[in-house]
Amino acid sequence: MLDNFKLYNSLSNEKEIFKSITPGVVKMYVCGPTVYDLLHVGNFRGLIFFNLLRNWLQYLGYSVNYVYNYTDIDDKIIKKSQDENKLASEISAKFIEEFEKDFKLLKIPKASQNPKCTDYIDDIISFISNLIKKEFAYVKNKTVFFSCNKFTAYGKLSGKNIEDLISGHRITVNQDKKNPIDFVLWKPSKSKEPGWESPWGRGRPGWHIECSVMANELLGDQIDIHGGGMDLIFPHHENEIAQSESMSGKNFAKYWVHNNFIKFDDQKMSKSLGNIIKARSFMSDYNPEVLKYMILSVHYRSSLNFSFKQINQSIISLIKIYTALEKANNYIKEKDNEKDNDSNFSYFENDLNIVYKSLNNDINTPIVFAQVFNVVRKFNNYFKNKKNINIAKEFLSFFNRVGGLLGLFSEEPKKFILELNLILLKEKDISLEEIEEKIKKRDIARKIKNFKDSDLIRDDLLKKGIELKDTINGTKWSVRL
């Protein structure tokens, strides 16, 4: 039933049935960051999505070799190092370290390998030498260029043709290029810039070549999936195709998978607009789980808009889910000794199948969440009418399985719900201490059945955006938007 995994391929612009080159094995290369700054939430969208894609492939039984690289030599790194009077390698090492700190907070498994460009300089040099030998590249003034005219399929990924690109070119063309769209494979380094000895003099690799080389070294000349953000389609991935396929004469990647952007208040996040949200600040202002939830609640090929309203809605939704999880947890703790005489997975089996089917259809996460909420409602309903330990256990098991794939739902409910409420509380004009004190006062009033006073306290809190609910486990509070 799940053997027809459909995955959208940017190369064909349609969903295709996924079939790996080698049965049972998937080779996946995803373009990682250039490490000269902290990563923003957009970088994390890719990370979170490709983790899910990897998990899904593993669920389907593939062994996945997932490479996520660091580009650790580049003009932006060099510029930063000069601005800060440091070595380029210090800058890149620092930001790889910072990235790994951020990544840890996400609590998702790492890629199989995280290669660094500077560890592959020799391979890059020999790759370029071969391209020159095959006459796909030429040398001019210590610079090596790739000759786009020589690669007849140039433009097949981005749907562009060379003529349009030439006429559309808006930047000053390097006079050494035979063709304005030719791109750099190797460029000379000035004496103060980092560089490596090569047949063309001391220099460094251009952008694009490192990914072709690392993919080739670690995964071979044909890979199953190549991924990245959609802005990489052109020129980065187009150029990778040109390099790799000229070299091997074979198709480089079978499936090209691209995630869409995150916008903030309907504007594209970009460095020039200055509206970049760093993943680190988002995760500390809110929570990594909120970030993951928001990112996966929209299909990966649609753009995702962050706004305060959206963020708050997501928090409310997470509270809803975790409230049910907590209920199930508590019940199981209470009834721990009760015999489990119905071990079939029957209450939510169909729902789980719908989740699997949705993931199998181009990783359709919005449908997954719709089903998650259906399961929450069903559980609350069952649980209201006939409390039963098997329902509770099955409910948790559903979330275990789905959460394991998505990288969600593994927080400790009680603690996490409080955390989420505290985030929402930041916008309100009241502190946790005040709330707790008022609840205590109200409890005293309630005990002596002074409902007039207790209701006054509750109304007062409600005016400040705090709702109370009386449960058998005491009075709980939550923030109302």
Added chain:
RNA sequence: GGUCCUGUGGCCGAGUGGCUAGGCAGAGCUCUGCAAAAGCUCCUACACCAGUUCGAAUCUGGUCGGGACCUCCA
């Protein structure tokens, strides 16, 4: 200018040639000291104009909006 994507209810956001997406917000009911939570019920939309079809919001063409890429960017 070129290439491509997109237009869904108060908001967000999937999907499909005919059958309930889901979340948030709103209304009613049950529960409750009263509430809240939870459940049930309701609000049921697909930019516009033509065409194809027994039937289109879903396909085709056009119109008008929005966006991306063509330049470093996930």
